[in-house]
Amino acid sequence: xxxxxxxxxxxxxxxxxxxxxxxxxxxxxxxxxxxxxxxxxxxxxxxxxxxxxxxxxxxxxxxxxxxxxxxxxxxxxxxxxxxxxxxxxxxxxxxxxxxxxxxxxxxxxxxxxxxxxxxxxxxxxxxxxxxxxxxxxxxxxxxxxxxxxxxxxxxxxxxxxxxxxxxxxxxxxxxxxxxxxxxxxxxxxxxxxxxxxxxxxxxxxxxxxxxxxxxxxxxxxxxxxxxxxx
Numbered sequence: 001x002x003x004x005x006x007x008x009x010x011x012x013x014x015x016x017x018x019x020x021x022x023x024x025x026x027x028x029x030x031x032x033x034x035x036x037x038x039x040x041x042x043x044x045x046x047x048x049x050x051x052x053x054x055x056x057x058x059x060x061x062x063x064x065x066x067x068x069x070x071x072x073x074x075x076x077x078x079x080x081x082x083x084x085x086x087x088x089x090x091x092x093x094x095x096x097x098x099x100x101x102x103x104x105x106x107x108x109x110x111x112x113x114x115x116x117x118x119x120x121x122x123x124x125x126x127x128x129x130x131x132x133x134x135x136x137x138x139x140x141x142x143x144x145x146x147x148x149x150x151x152x153x154x155x156x157x158x159x160x161x162x163x164x165x166x167x168x169x170x171x172x173x174x175x176x177x178x179x180x181x182x183x184x185x186x187x188x189x190x191x192x193x194x195x196x197x198x199x200x201x202x203x204x205x206x207x208x209x210x211x212x213x214x215x216x217x218x219x220x221x222x223x224x225x226x227x228x229x230x
Contacts (some may be wrong), residue, residue, distance in 0.1 A: 017061035027053045027071060044086035049075060063075075067227060103143045108171030110138045110153055118175055121155040126162060 022034050028051040031042050040207035055071040062083055080084040110118040117138025117169035125144045134140045142151065144165050151176040151209045165171075 018064060018067060019060050019062070020067070021058045023056045024054050024055075027051050027055060029072065030055060030057060030067075034067065038063075038064065038084075040082055040084050042086060043083045048088050049086055081086055084211065103145045104149075104167045105141060105143050106149075106151065106165045106167060107139070107165075108143045108173055110134050110140065110155075110173050110175060112175055113177060118158070121158075123197075124154075125151050125165075126150040126152050149203070156164065165198055 018034055018037050020030070020037065020189070022030060022033065031051075035041055036138045050072060052073070054086065055069060057071060058068050059070075060090070064079075066218045068075055068077050068086070074089055075086050076089045078087070103146060108123075110123070112118050117136075118134060119136055119138060121134045121138070121140075122131055123134065123140045123142055125146075128147070130142065130144065132140050144151065148167045150162055151165050152160055152162045153173050153175060155175060159176060159177055159178045161173055205209075
């Protein structure tokens, strides 16, 4: 007797099968029709349910859960007494983390203002050390991760460009000249480029002819030219 009573209680807690056929109506109108047939009342927060969404349903003896899942898959259903509670489904944190960790391949070409490919430009995923350089045709391929990754493209003499990575479609990135002449760029001993006027020390100038004509007897000494202006 106890088991039968429990079974009866469980069945009575669920609305009977609903049969409804509507076309191009709002979710709010659909919910009213379900309420009229089931004798249940929907409870929800207006800001969390897309009441103005237009839907079409042709249901025959379907559960409320199945109907709601068809028109609002992002909404969960819970029955309590004579109320049907609607609320947004909780996002799966594991799925979100897995998506962020997934690596995606981004390809593209870097051009200058004249439409010429930029060779040796650095293409880097922002806020990471993940970077590649463009080939002789300005092409690049980089594997990026995270949610909505951004790539940064830079090259000497050009203003760096940051763009949102596009997956599945070759990107075309144009670099604009920075207005700094290469004659004003100094390469230091560490290989770091700086504008001459930004350096706080004297710079020794060595012409290309002097470099070509000079022969060092000690190759190690030749490697320690500390400051060269190109």
